Amino acid sequence: MVSGRGRASALACAGVLALAGCGAANGSGSDTADGGLTIAASFYPLQWLGEQIAGTHGTVTSLTPPGVEPHEYELTPGEVAATAEADIVVYLSAYQPSVDAAVDEQAGDRAFDAAGPADLDLLYQDGHAEEHADGTHAEGVRDPHFWHDPMRMADVGDALAEALSRADEAHRADYTANAADLREQLTALNGEFRDGLARCASRDVVTGHSAFGYLADAYGLRQFGISGLAPDEEPSPGALTGATDFIREHGVRAVYAETLVSPAVAETVARETGAQVLILDPIEGLTDASQGTDYLELMHANLADLRTGQQCS
Template sequence: MRRPLLAALLMLAALAGCGGQAATADGKFQVVTAFYPLQFLSERIGGDMVSVTNLTKPGAEPHDIELTPRQVGDVAQAGLAVYIKGFQPAVDEAINLEAKDKSFNAASVVPLLKLDGEEEHGHEHEEAAGGEDPHVWLDPVRFATIAGKLAERMGQADPAHAADYTGRANALVGELEALNTEFANTLKTCERRELVTSHTAFAYLAERYDLHQVGITGISPEAEPSPQRLAAVAKEARETGTTTIYFETLVSPAVAETLAREVGAKTAVLDPLEGLVDQKGDYFSVMRQNLAALTAGLGCK
């Protein structure tokens, strides 16, 4: 969407909501989130006191979404917009033009990992703001920090319910700490520590649990790997005895399947949790499915 058109739509949305409609007709505080992990946090922290709108539709790949006029209006009228700056340019633009003072950038409250050379092969690093990896929600420890800070920000925007937001966030942090313990205890026993993935979405998970991520493509899941990159990954997979090549849910598994055939491995799903498929499960159930896939593929006891 061109900037002049987006600016015009935002102005119309702001005029339509100039009464400061941060609440729905039934009195719920309105929160707009950029994509699923932030929707999950907002719903769990907000409970029945908030109405959460997700700008990325279920099953859609979130990296390159464009916003409809209705979604632009949702951003303009929300009491709080929750996003990760640099991950979705259309969302960044809408928030910058209309919701900058009523936003929460999850990337601002935890340190992000820099994309290293392996993750930047090709031109893909240009798509990540400042060369940083946005997939921070795949580390339960960092995600717990974001949950606590989001509760604080929601309390500032909706002071009447600040204590409720804090209480729910504390409960959620406890669940995330338990999830981290499950991952740590299971993955410390793995025979193999090389994590060969269709794209490099799992750096935070790999860093937290002492794994080595080897991505076929870089930070963009839809990029095509060069023949040289495929050959390099195949060589490393053979040398390390890799038995499983992981692909994700929202893009084609064709490249991963090709590599698996070449090195005599099998394929399995490792979900980057950028969005739910068919609205099945939630953050915790998908992360535990990931842990089961890692346990089988890496030979964990």
């Protein structure tokens, strides 16, 4: 059932069958919860999701190290090897090219792609969906940042519970129950965002990179990303001018900086326009500077800063 790890264990144990510990991954060990599934998640939100669904029946590791900006991260040989050894590789296609390559080469049918259940229906051109919202997006780039919409996270959670159940039928009821619990928490979070952002003086959200399209879409905000769909430490002069013009034109009072890239760009734009700098975390990885220790805390911190920056009552 736990075929990937089973194969690896079989190889590692060949010729040393008498040694204690061999075969522990198949159910009798105490090293990983109840000796359950090994799950390699490509970056933080999927790691968190994996932990919620697996519960005590699996061990989740992140391929992208903590505190690293994931978009352009190149996996190390050890991280590539992890995609070959894990029972399940949870990833998001067309988000991290290095992960896509490793999954294509190593993971086979053990790969779980969150893109399908997340229903990535936002398309961008030039990093800005809102400027092309005239039905001509057909050739745009798909926005990967689904985790800022709690209900899309819940949908991915349900699909992941099914995938874990297929790999480990014995615990199907637990995975299904964990997904239901998660959906309940995420539904509550969705309600907090909807209520918290219902009455705001400004609906224009100026961000570092365009990571908040699904959030804007879910709660009736309009995102203006200074960079495109990926962070850029040195946006073009045109991008900076576009941002300052947008802020002045729409009376925007806040510019949101990120946690995994330098705040210099947001600070420059804020200084030129008199806007305030607040934090809107793309939640692409945790650092010591993060305003919380898990997905739910970071979402709550984002909501608090959004309510300040958008002047919500």
